[in-house]
Amino acid sequence: xxxxxxxxxxxxxxxxxxxxxxxxxxxxxxxxxxxxxxxxxxxxxxxxxxxxxxxxxxxxxxxxxxxxxxxxxxxxxxxxxxxxxxxxxxxxxxxxxxxxxxxxxxxxxxxxxxxxxxxxxxxxxxxxxxxxxxxxxxxxxxxxxxxxxxxxxxxx
Numbered sequence: 549x550x551x552x553x554x555x556x557x558x559x560x561x562x563x564x565x566x567x568x569x570x571x572x573x574x575x576x577x578x579x580x581x582x583x584x585x586x587x588x589x590x591x592x593x594x595x596x597x598x599x600x601x602x603x604x605x606x607x608x609x610x611x612x613x614x615x616x617x618x619x620x621x622x623x624x625x626x627x628x629x630x631x632x633x634x635x636x637x638x639x640x641x642x643x644x645x646x647x648x649x650x651x652x653x654x655x656x657x658x659x660x661x662x663x664x665x666x667x668x669x670x671x672x673x674x675x676x677x678x679x680x681x682x683x684x685x686x687x688x689x690x691x692x693x694x695x696x697x698x699x700x701x702x703x704x
Contacts, residue, residue, distance in 0.1 A: 574610035574690075582690050586653035589660045589684060592691055593651050596682075603639025605632045613685070613694035621678055621698040658686040665701065677701040 578595035582588050592611065599607040609632065616628040649666040663681040670676050683695040 589653045593662050600635045601643040613692040618696040660684040
Protein backbone atom coordinates (compact mmCIF):
# COMPACT_ATOMS: atom_id res chain seq x y z
CA UNK A 549 0.00 0.00 0.00
CA UNK A 550 2.75 2.46 0.95
CA UNK A 551 4.65 1.60 -2.23
CA UNK A 552 1.56 2.36 -4.33
CA UNK A 553 1.12 5.73 -2.57
CA UNK A 554 4.76 6.64 -3.18
CA UNK A 555 4.46 5.64 -6.85
CA UNK A 556 1.33 7.80 -7.18
CA UNK A 557 3.12 10.78 -5.65
CA UNK A 558 6.08 10.33 -7.98
CA UNK A 559 3.76 10.21 -11.00
CA UNK A 560 1.86 13.29 -9.82
CA UNK A 561 5.13 15.18 -9.28
CA UNK A 562 6.43 14.14 -12.71
CA UNK A 563 3.14 15.22 -14.29
CA UNK A 564 3.38 18.60 -12.59
CA UNK A 565 6.91 19.15 -13.88
CA UNK A 566 5.92 18.10 -17.41
CA UNK A 567 2.80 20.29 -17.43
CA UNK A 568 4.61 23.46 -16.41
CA UNK A 569 4.63 24.28 -20.08
CA UNK A 570 6.85 25.69 -22.70
CA UNK A 571 10.03 26.11 -20.69
CA UNK A 572 10.42 22.35 -20.28
CA UNK A 573 9.86 21.29 -23.87
CA UNK A 574 10.65 24.50 -25.76
CA UNK A 575 7.40 24.30 -27.70
CA UNK A 576 7.19 28.01 -28.47
CA UNK A 577 5.44 29.05 -31.67
CA UNK A 578 8.47 31.16 -32.66
CA UNK A 579 10.66 28.05 -32.55
CA UNK A 580 8.42 25.86 -34.71
CA UNK A 581 8.90 25.14 -38.42
CA UNK A 582 12.55 26.12 -38.55
CA UNK A 583 14.42 25.76 -41.81
CA UNK A 584 18.10 26.04 -42.58
CA UNK A 585 17.60 29.38 -44.33
CA UNK A 586 18.10 33.12 -43.86
CA UNK A 587 14.39 33.79 -43.34
CA UNK A 588 14.31 31.55 -40.26
CA UNK A 589 17.38 33.25 -38.78
CA UNK A 590 15.86 36.69 -39.37
CA UNK A 591 12.64 35.53 -37.69
CA UNK A 592 14.61 34.18 -34.71
CA UNK A 593 16.52 37.45 -34.39
CA UNK A 594 13.23 39.33 -34.05
CA UNK A 595 11.80 36.76 -31.62
CA UNK A 596 14.96 36.97 -29.49
CA UNK A 597 14.81 40.78 -29.34
CA UNK A 598 11.13 40.70 -28.41
CA UNK A 599 11.72 38.04 -25.74
CA UNK A 600 14.61 40.06 -24.28
CA UNK A 601 12.42 43.18 -23.97
CA UNK A 602 9.57 41.15 -22.38
CA UNK A 603 11.94 39.40 -20.01
CA UNK A 604 10.92 36.03 -21.44
CA UNK A 605 13.81 34.00 -20.08
CA UNK A 606 12.01 30.69 -20.74
CA UNK A 607 12.02 31.37 -24.48
CA UNK A 608 15.59 32.65 -24.42
CA UNK A 609 16.73 29.54 -22.54
CA UNK A 610 15.41 27.47 -25.45
CA UNK A 611 16.91 29.62 -28.22
CA UNK A 612 20.32 30.25 -26.67
CA UNK A 613 22.77 27.39 -26.23
CA UNK A 614 23.82 26.50 -22.66
CA UNK A 615 27.37 27.71 -23.42
CA UNK A 616 26.17 30.99 -24.99
CA UNK A 617 28.85 33.70 -24.78
CA UNK A 618 28.80 37.35 -25.82
CA UNK A 619 31.55 39.92 -26.17
CA UNK A 620 30.10 43.31 -25.28
CA UNK A 621 31.11 46.68 -26.83
CA UNK A 622 33.20 47.29 -23.71
CA UNK A 623 35.13 44.05 -24.29
CA UNK A 624 33.46 42.37 -21.31
CA UNK A 625 32.50 38.69 -21.69
CA UNK A 626 28.96 37.66 -20.78
CA UNK A 627 27.39 34.21 -20.45
CA UNK A 628 23.89 32.79 -20.81
CA UNK A 629 23.34 33.38 -17.10
CA UNK A 630 24.24 37.07 -17.55
CA UNK A 631 21.99 37.46 -20.62
CA UNK A 632 19.04 35.91 -18.79
CA UNK A 633 19.61 38.07 -15.70
CA UNK A 634 19.54 41.28 -17.76
CA UNK A 635 16.45 40.15 -19.66
CA UNK A 636 14.67 39.21 -16.44
CA UNK A 637 14.98 42.83 -15.27
CA UNK A 638 12.82 43.81 -18.28
CA UNK A 639 9.91 41.60 -17.19
CA UNK A 640 6.74 43.62 -16.63
CA UNK A 641 8.21 46.91 -17.87
CA UNK A 642 6.26 46.90 -21.14
CA UNK A 643 9.31 47.86 -23.20
CA UNK A 644 8.57 48.36 -26.87
CA UNK A 645 10.85 47.26 -29.66
CA UNK A 646 12.02 49.91 -32.05
CA UNK A 647 12.41 49.04 -35.68
CA UNK A 648 15.22 46.53 -36.07
CA UNK A 649 17.98 47.33 -38.51
CA UNK A 650 18.22 45.18 -41.63
CA UNK A 651 19.76 41.89 -40.58
CA UNK A 652 22.05 40.14 -43.05
CA UNK A 653 22.56 36.40 -42.76
CA UNK A 654 25.49 34.23 -43.80
CA UNK A 655 24.80 30.49 -43.99
CA UNK A 656 27.41 27.75 -44.16
CA UNK A 657 26.40 24.14 -43.59
CA UNK A 658 25.23 23.93 -39.94
CA UNK A 659 26.21 27.49 -39.02
CA UNK A 660 24.60 30.88 -39.55
CA UNK A 661 25.70 34.39 -38.67
CA UNK A 662 23.20 37.22 -38.42
CA UNK A 663 24.81 40.66 -38.43
CA UNK A 664 23.86 44.27 -38.72
CA UNK A 665 24.86 47.83 -38.00
CA UNK A 666 22.83 50.11 -35.77
CA UNK A 667 23.04 53.44 -34.00
CA UNK A 668 22.85 53.25 -30.20
CA UNK A 669 22.91 55.90 -27.46
CA UNK A 670 25.86 55.89 -25.08
CA UNK A 671 25.43 56.58 -21.38
CA UNK A 672 26.42 60.20 -22.13
CA UNK A 673 23.51 60.48 -24.59
CA UNK A 674 25.69 60.62 -27.70
CA UNK A 675 24.90 58.39 -30.66
CA UNK A 676 27.36 55.71 -31.64
CA UNK A 677 27.42 53.24 -34.49
CA UNK A 678 27.99 49.60 -33.66
CA UNK A 679 28.11 46.30 -35.49
CA UNK A 680 26.74 43.20 -33.90
CA UNK A 681 26.69 39.56 -34.88
CA UNK A 682 24.84 36.53 -33.55
CA UNK A 683 26.13 33.07 -34.45
CA UNK A 684 23.80 30.09 -34.61
CA UNK A 685 24.36 26.34 -34.91
CA UNK A 686 21.84 23.90 -36.37
CA UNK A 687 21.33 21.03 -33.93
CA UNK A 688 18.48 18.50 -33.61
CA UNK A 689 16.37 20.30 -36.23
CA UNK A 690 16.65 23.74 -34.62
CA UNK A 691 18.91 26.75 -34.57
CA UNK A 692 20.60 27.70 -31.28
CA UNK A 693 22.45 30.97 -30.75
CA UNK A 694 25.78 30.27 -29.10
CA UNK A 695 27.93 33.35 -29.66
CA UNK A 696 27.37 37.07 -30.08
CA UNK A 697 29.64 40.08 -30.42
CA UNK A 698 29.18 43.83 -30.38
CA UNK A 699 31.78 46.09 -31.97
CA UNK A 700 31.93 49.87 -31.85
CA UNK A 701 32.28 51.39 -35.32
CA UNK A 702 34.33 54.50 -35.97
CA UNK A 703 32.43 57.60 -36.94
CA UNK A 704 32.91 58.61 -40.56
